[in-house]
Amino acid sequence: MNFWEEKYQQAQTGWERGQINPAFDLWQGFNDLTPGTVLIPGCGRSPEVRAFAARGWQVIAVDMAPSAVEFQRHDNQLYGDSVIVVEADLLAWQPEQIFDLVYEQTCLCALNPEQWQQYEQRLASWVTPGGQLAALFMQTYKDGGPPFHCEWGDMRELFTTTRWQWPEQEPLQSEHPTGIHELGIRLTRLGAV
Ligand SMILES: C[S@@+](CC[C@H](N)C(=O)[O-])C[C@H]1O[C@@H](n2cnc3c(N)ncnc32)[C@H](O)[C@@H]1O
Structure with missing residues (x-):
């Protein structure tokens, strides 16, 4: 197994909120997109x-x-x-x-950081140019994992500006009842690089 x-079978699913992520609502359910x-x-x-x-x-x-x-x-x-x-x-x-939108809600943090580059390349291959990646990066501020802490500076480096357009706005902070939070950002996929 x-x-x-x-984790699911042992009901150790502390990452779940039991409700929609606040970022989804703050992004108004993506109603700015068709x-x-x-x-x-x-x-x-x-x-x-x-x-x-x-x-x-x-x-x-x-x-x-x-x-x-x-x-x-x-x-x-x-x-x-x-x-x-x-x-x-x-x-x-x-x-x-390929997809108009990829909604990445705390999957990256579930992967070993050694796999992050491979995963970012996959994400890039799944989003149509001009499409978006909405990402919620887990912030645990702890060593080890999963979930692994997704340091903001590391995310900026991983999601390179040759492939992704970063918005000027600051990321959203999505609070979780357990005290941890996620940082939410919507990136636009550039060209086919
Ligand atoms: C931290 S949980 C987040 C689940 C969900 N996105 C949420 O917000 O409740 C990570 C999820 O990623 C899945 N996962 C981890 N590694 C995976 C992989 N290599 N391929 C597919 N799913 C994976 C796990 O089974 C788990 O459901």
């Missing part, structure tokens, strides 16, 4: 999958933990083919399409 599946295709990597049991579907997006949600996949398939039955839930390892999976 993989690490994450064990609903298109959205990829949610490492979707877990997060309610944002349903929230995107309810707003008319075509959702592909991916997770390697069977419990999370089963949860999302059940939770989104109402949306039929508008929500496709894939059980896969994101470091190996290749979609047949």
Whole structure:
């Protein structure tokens, strides 16, 4: 059984809020964008999958933990083919399409920092030029993980300006009941580099 599946089975899912991430609301449910295709990597049991579907997006949600996949398939039955839930390892999976939006809610922090560059390249390959990556970077201020602390300076370096356009605004701070928080930012995918 993989690490994450064990967490779900043992109910050790301290990262879950049981409600929509405040950043999703602060970004006004992405109503500045025309609903298109959205990829949610490492979707877990997060309610944002349903929230995107309810707003008319075509959702592909991916997770390697069977419990999370089963949860999302059940939770989104109402949306039929508008929500496709894939059980896969994101470091190996290749979609047949690219996406208008990728909603990266604390999946990066679940990966070993040695895998971050590989994952960033994958994220870049999944977003259509001109499309967006909405990322929520976990801030634990602790050594080790998962979840691994996503230091802001490291994120700025990882999501290089040759591939991503950074907005001028400061990141959003998304508080979590456990006292940790995430920093939220929406990056635009530049060209095909
Ligand atoms: C910290 S949790 C966040 C879950 C969800 N995004 C949320 O906000 O509740 C990380 C999730 O990423 C998934 N995950 C970790 N590594 C993965 C990988 N290599 N491929 C696919 N999913 C992965 C885990 O199973 C887990 O559901």
